[in-house]
Amino acid sequence: MEPGAELAVIVPTFNERKNVLALVEKLQAALGEIRWEVIFVDDASPDGTADLVRELAAEDRRIRCIQRFGRRGLSSACVEGMLASAAPYLAVIDADLQHDERLLPLMLEELRCEAAEIVVGSRYTAGGGIGEWGAGRARLSRIGGRLGRILVPADLSDPMSGFFMMRRRVFERSRERLSAIGFKLLADVFASHPEPLLFKELPYTFRPRHAGESKLDSVTAWDYAMLLLDKLVGHIVPVRFVAFSIVGVLGIAVHFAVLAPLLQVAHTRFMVAQAIAALCAMSFNFALNNVLTYRDSRLRGWRWLRGWLLFVLACSAGGVMNVTVASFIFKSYGTWVLGALGGIVVGSMWNYAVTKFFTWGRSGT
Numbered sequence: 001m002e003p004g005a006e007l008a009v010i011v012p013t014f015n016e017r018k019n020v021l022a023l024v025e026k027l028q029a030a031l032g033e034i035r036w037e038v039i040f041v042d043d044a045s046p047d048g049t050a051d052l053v054r055e056l057a058a059e060d061r062r063i064r065c066i067q068r069f070g071r072r073g074l075s076s077a078c079v080e081g082m083l084a085s086a087a088p089y090l091a092v093i094d095a096d097l098q099h100d101e102r103l104l105p106l107m108l109e110e111l112r113c114e115a116a117e118i119v120v121g122s123r124y125t126a127g128g129g130i131g132e133w134g135a136g137r138a139r140l141s142r143i144g145g146r147l148g149r150i151l152v153p154a155d156l157s158d159p160m161s162g163f164f165m166m167r168r169r170v171f172e173r174s175r176e177r178l179s180a181i182g183f184k185l186l187a188d189v190f191a192s193h194p195e196p197l198l199f200k201e202l203p204y205t206f207r208p209r210h211a212g213e214s215k216l217d218s219v220t221a222w223d224y225a226m227l228l229l230d231k232l233v234g235h236i237v238p239v240r241f242v243a244f245s246i247v248g249v250l251g252i253a254v255h256f257a258v259l260a261p262l263l264q265v266a267h268t269r270f271m272v273a274q275a276i277a278a279l280c281a282m283s284f285n286f287a288l289n290n291v292l293t294y295r296d297s298r299l300r301g302w303r304w305l306r307g308w309l310l311f312v313l314a315c316s317a318g319g320v321m322n323v324t325v326a327s328f329i330f331k332s333y334g335t336w337v338l339g340a341l342g343g344i345v346v347g348s349m350w351n352y353a354v355t356k357f358f359t360w361g362r363s364g365t
């Protein structure tokens with residue numbers, strides 16, 4: 001019988017078709033005699049990345065593909081890739097050849113000889129570098145790194161790194177507490193592991209992207225904020241509910257911005273104006289929640305329209321509930337502030353729970 005791989009290299013992909021072959025060749029060259037496998041975790045890339053990986057996999061059993069539908073997210077993709085492997089050592093690397101794969105055997109050596117439990121490819125330790133980055137991106141990366149100190153040990157020089165290798169045990173012991181939100185799995189692992197991790201950093205120079213485009217955008221910063229928030233308060237309140245509430249407060253502003261001119265300029269009847277304003281606020285909330293709160297299950301096309309309808313229906317029921325609870329409290333205790341607050345809390349919890357399940361189809365987190 002042939003034993004399984006010793007090292008699993010997990011590669012999250014979204015639209016990386018043009019990089020897959022080059023990466024596999026580089027891995028082959030770098031890993032030589034090591035028993036390795038590579039698991040591509042692709043989020044249904046429109047460019048057919050997964051099809052190409054499967055073509056390669058048909059020729060080489062070390063190559064595997066996991067394809068996810070209706071889902072997005074670098075960290076959660078990596079977690080699923082790791083769960084699909086039995087290898088005692090797990091690495092994560094970008095598909096676009098920006099990370100130096102020649103570090104992998106050195107990382108493995110550090111783990112094998114127990115010099116570390118986790119080894120990080122660092123751009124900032126002596127000998128590393130960020131290559132050809134614009135000043136803006138470099139600054140953003142540094143700010144992110146500083147904020148990340150909340151999660152990781154102070155002497156880790158590149159907490160934002162997307163290139164690392166760890167013992168399977170490290171993954172397993174952090175797994176349950178991982179937030180798996182956004183891009184920063186490494187910081188997440190450090191923050192989720194029950195004890196401080198014995199780590200080592202190896203320098204490398206960040207290379208320019210081989211083909212295609214970066215998936216990092218302004219919403220990545222929001223994801224990062226949500227990761228930090230989840231680590232800080234996630235055990236008390238679900239971070240999605242926090243995001244949903246922030247969006248809800250913005251929705252109130254939209255409501256008034258629509259209501260005021262309708263009443264004062266167009267002299268619309270109050271009931272009609274209120275209904276229009278509520279519909280605008282709900283639509284705004286739906287659209288914003290779709291790109292922020294539920295970025296990893298974002299709806300598009302027809303499903304967007306269906307989701308919008310479900311959202312409006314659910315929130316209308318939430319509105320009825322809000323008024324019912326508020327007037328009950330008001331009648332029982334006679335204080336309108338308490339009544340209004342009670343109505344808002346119950347109504348928004350209803351909206352959150354119902355739309356999470358019906359609109360975005362999420363039953364877990």
Ligand code: GDD
Nearest residue numbers: 012013014043072073074077095160161162183214215216
């Ligand atoms: N499955 C999946 N789903 N993969 C994704 C997604 C997603 O939603 N978004 C991005 N990826 C994949 C990309 O296809 C790529 O292989 C890898 O994740 C990194 O994405 P890039 O778009 O290339 O990110 P970057 O180069 O700007 O940043 C990377 O390197 C930094 C430095 O190490 C990331 O790894 C950062 O987290 C890291 O800080």
Ligand code: MN
Nearest residue numbers: 094096098209
């Ligand atoms: Mn990249």
